[in-house]
Amino acid sequence: MPYHYPFEVLGFHSCDREVGIAILDGDLDLKPSDNSWDWLADGIYFWEQNPFRALDYALKSAEGSQFNKKRIKTPFVLGAIPELGNCLNLVAPEATSLLTKTYEELEKIYQAAGEDIPKNEGAKRELDCAIIKAVHQANIVKGKQAYDSVRCAFNEGVEAYPNSNFTTQLHIQISIRTPELIKGYFLPRPNKNYNPYIKREFIK
16 A cells, blocks of 8 residues: 655654754754554654643653653754655555455454463554554565655543534654655754744753
8 A cells, every 4th residue: 555755745853952953053854753563663753843831741741741661851843854665654545445455354363372462452552563663564575665754643631512523632643764864954944933942941
């Protein structure tokens, strides 16, 4: 199910100020995340077209209400220009059947091994992670082109109004698996909106 997206998008990454500035200075590179609970599996995560959500996540991590393997000290939003390349676009119609088929195959493997298939529990999306990793593994086995990125909408937050399908934190996330497709980084403007702590310390 190849989808080639040669165009670039704007992505925003939540991180610590020290890390963000080091990347802008060219002294550091973002490292792919590869936790068992990462819902889009391995890759460098960005909020697509959503610097406000990136700041909100960074703030919650700094406050301690959002779990991170390494807690953010000073909230920072890093802008990026990634090309999606060969994208596993999970909002495309064909994606649902691919995910369903992958789940069924993975469930059989776990049953044969006498083990329980991973579960999603709150923010720990271990089942989602296992499914996406299985999709990537299937590409390797079949000799298909690897996916450079994974893209999906995530329904998060509370209902905008009773019985609404819209939620307060609905967003699109992308996971970049081929770092070379990140064309560059930038500081989102204005600072007061996206990086209010670039010149002052964060006080919880």
